[in-house]
Amino acid sequence: MSAITRAEVVHLARLARLDLPDDALTHYAEQLDAILDAVAMVSEVAADDVPATSHPVPLTNVFRDDTNQPCLARAEVLAQAPAAEDGRFRVPRILDDEEPA
Amino acid sequence: MSTLVDYDDALSRYEPVIGLEVHVELGTASKMFCGCPTTFGGQPNTQVCPVCLGLPGSLPVVNRAAIESTIRMGLALNCDIASWCRFARKNYFYPDMPKDYQISQYDEPLCTDGYLDVSVPTPDGEVQVVRVGIERVHMEEDTGKLTHTGGATGRIHGADYSLVDYNRAGIPLVEIVTKPVTGTGALAPMVARAYVTALRDIMRSLGVSDVRMEEGSLRCDANLSLAPPGEPWGTRTETKNVNSLRSVERSVTFEIRRQAAVLDGGGTITQETRHFHEDDGSTTPGRSKEEAEDYRYFPEPDLLPVAPDPVWVDELRGTLPELPAVRRARLQQEWGISDFDMDSVINAGALGLVETTIAAGADQAAARKWWLGELARTAKERGVDLADLGVTPVQVARVAELVAAGTLNDKLARQVLEGVAAGEGEPDAVIAARGLVLVSDDDALLAALDEAIAANQDAVAKIQEGKVQAAGAIIGAVMKATRGQADAARVRELLLERLGA
Ligand SMILES: [Zn+2]
Numbered sequence: 001m002s003a004i005t006r007a008e009v010v011h012l013a014r015l016a017r018l019d020l021p022d023d024a025l026t027h028y029a030e031q032l033d034a035i036l037d038a039v040a041m042v043s044e045v046a047a048d049d050v051p052a053t054s055h056p057v058p059l060t061n062v063f064r065d066d067t068n069q070p071c072l073a074r075a076e077v078l079a080q081a082p083a084a085e086d087g088r089f090r091v092p093r094i095l096d097d098e099e100p101a
Numbered sequence: 102m103s104t105l106v107d108y109d110d111a112l113s114r115y116e117p118v119i120g121l122e123v124h125v126e127l128g129t130a131s132k133m134f135c136g137c138p139t140t141f142g143g144q145p146n147t148q149v150c151p152v153c154l155g156l157p158g159s160l161p162v163v164n165r166a167a168i169e170s171t172i173r174m175g176l177a178l179n180c181d182i183a184s185w186c187r188f189a190r191k192n193y194f195y196p197d198m199p200k201d202y203q204i205s206q207y208d209e210p211l212c213t214d215g216y217l218d219v220s221v222p223t224p225d226g227e228v229q230v231v232r233v234g235i236e237r238v239h240m241e242e243d244t245g246k247l248t249h250t251g252g253a254t255g256r257i258h259g260a261d262y263s264l265v266d267y268n269r270a271g272i273p274l275v276e277i278v279t280k281p282v283t284g285t286g287a288l289a290p291m292v293a294r295a296y297v298t299a300l301r302d303i304m305r306s307l308g309v310s311d312v313r314m315e316e317g318s319l320r321c322d323a324n325l326s327l328a329p330p331g332e333p334w335g336t337r338t339e340t341k342n343v344n345s346l347r348s349v350e351r352s353v354t355f356e357i358r359r360q361a362a363v364l365d366g367g368g369t370i371t372q373e374t375r376h377f378h379e380d381d382g383s384t385t386p387g388r389s390k391e392e393a394e395d396y397r398y399f400p401e402p403d404l405l406p407v408a409p410d411p412v413w414v415d416e417l418r419g420t421l422p423e424l425p426a427v428r429r430a431r432l433q434q435e436w437g438i439s440d441f442d443m444d445s446v447i448n449a450g451a452l453g454l455v456e457t458t459i460a461a462g463a464d465q466a467a468a469r470k471w472w473l474g475e476l477a478r479t480a481k482e483r484g485v486d487l488a489d490l491g492v493t494p495v496q497v498a499r500v501a502e503l504v505a506a507g508t509l510n511d512k513l514a515r516q517v518l519e520g521v522a523a524g525e526g527e528p529d530a531v532i533a534a535r536g537l538v539l540v541s542d543d544d545a546l547l548a549a550l551d552e553a554i555a556a557n558q559d560a561v562a563k564i565q566e567g568k569v570q571a572a573g574a575i576i577g578a579v580m581k582a583t584r585g586q587a588d589a590a591r592v593r594e595l596l597l598e599r600l601g602a
Contacts, residue, residue, distance in 0.1 A: 015192075054187065054399075054402070054406075055402070055405055055406070057405070059405050060185070060405055060408040061409075062162065062163070062405045063162070063163050063165035063168065064136075064162040064163065064165065065165060065166075066129050066130050066164050066166035067130065067131060067136060068130055068131050068136050068138050069131070069136025069137070069150065070136075071137050071148055071150050072149055072150055072151070072154075074144070074145075074146050074147050077154065085250075085264055086145070086264060087145040087147075087266075088145050088146060088265055088266050089264065089265040089266075089267070090264055090265075091262065091264075091265055092262055093260060093261060093262055094195070094247075094249075094257055094260070095257055095260075
């Protein structure tokens with residue numbers, strides 16, 4: 001019914017920042033196909049009168065009051081990071097390419 | 102450097118279409134989905150918790166006050182309020198969000214289909230009202246702040262690495278998107294500026310945000326496209342982070358001139374994000390949108406839908422203040438003053454001050470005169486806003502009352518206000534301490550007058566020949582002798598009596 005192509009797997013892998021080896025693409029395409037087939041079976045059971053749901057519980061308007069709660073200690077927070085500097089998280093260079101002219 | 106076409110030439114060949122996306126940080130005490138404080142300027146990464154750091158196992162909960170503020174904003178912008186909507190997860194990889202996604206709204210915004218009327222001055226001195234359609238008002242969370250290190254200019258290109266502060270991540274952010282605004286021609290840059298100004302004033306009157314552009318609590322992206330009249334709309338560019346009212350106007354003007362040059366040369370406009378430069382008012386290309394961003398939005402599984410009850414929405418409607426444009430029109434009519442005079446009051450930031458001064462008993466002309474004259478000058482000298490000068494409307498009303506009663510003249514009144522602004526106390530205390538009382542006692546005035554007459558025989562001769570305007574010299578001498586404290590009108594009467602003129 002569904003047919004995920006290798007090209008689509010490449011695109012999804014890029015969006016998820018996954019570096020998939022070439023020989024894995026067919027393997028994942030088949031797996032994704034199987035997942036979509038399973039989802040399609042649900043669509044067959046659910047008729048048009050069954051609205052799509054995104055949440056398993058029938059609740060709305062779950063809010064909290066606008067009050068402050070204690071924050072974490074910065075030293076503890078930054079201790080979880082691979083690198084920190086000047087009280088901030090240090091992350092690798094974001095853009096590799098040179099600025100366009 | 103871009104080639105530019107003369108502005109009027111560009112407008113003679115092309116019709117601009119503008120669109121504005123404004124982000125407003127809400128002034129709630131806590132963040133959108135957690136209890137961290139939202140105060141500006143804290144030490145980096147001291148206002149963070151497991152939720153806004155996206156730590157495993159943490160769950161967001163929606164801040165009721167943020168929803169209420171957004172609904173009130175929507176109502177003030179004449180929007181429909183959704184009866185049911187959801188948050189959506191916007192996926193992207195960029196270190197400004199620790200979760201690797203931003204919670205936003207996608208195809209189910211909380212408020213839709215509104216408008217805001219803005220007034221712009223036309224070149225012939227008229228005021229034109231332009232209706233700017235509002236496409237949507239939706240909620241999202243702000244991102245963290247990046248500092249780029251290394252490289253030449255602290256910019257992302259050429260940086261060696263970046264540092265991240267997540268204090269701002271998760272602060273409630275409301276995005277207001279206009280419909281395309283057409284038919285404004287050469288007024289387009291002014292309309293863009295007037296819209297952002299009007300939006301800022303509404304947010305301020307609602308009390309939902311401090312809307313400080315310089316601190317980033319109001320940020321604007323300006324979209325612009327050009328097309329020959331009657332042709333389909335052209336390709337648009339989006340100029341990001343235009344962060345002052347003046348820059349909004351300048352960036353739109355620049356894009357009109359730049360795009361016209363590209364089109365004149367037979368080129369095509371690239372759909373792209375551009376950056377605005379405050380120093381020379383230019384824009385330069387940023388990330389190209391050739392590779393369409395694929396955010397893979399999906400309903401946020403960690404948050405339940407928001408379904409505002411109509412009764413709740415009506416309650417919130419009841420909390421809306423008189424909106425700025427309505428208030429201005431009402432006050433202008435009550436005071437009976439011209440558009441020009443009203444603009445002067447507004448531009449001086451004196452509207453509320455003048456209104457309160459009148460409420461405290463002053464007449465409108467006096468209230469405007471003191472706030473826009475002596476007090477505006479003092480505020481400018483000190484580099485502070487009028488409201489922060491330390492002079493209250495009640496004090497100004499008292500000075501106006503003393504002038505009206507003839508106890509002070511304008512010169513003395515200025516000295517009294519100067520004293521009040523210098524922290525010397527209430528007007529009556531300044532008058533007592535400085536001895537600022539108008540001398541209208543005839544005996545005291547006559548003594549000074551006789552001396553002035555004796556010293557100005559030329560003027561006396563002229564007055565006696567019927568040249569009454571020569572009285573100015575003698576009155577001036579009396580004012581000087583009394584250090585400005587004489588009642589000039591009474592001096593004139595006494596002089597003419599004395600000379601039998
Ligand atoms: Zn937090």
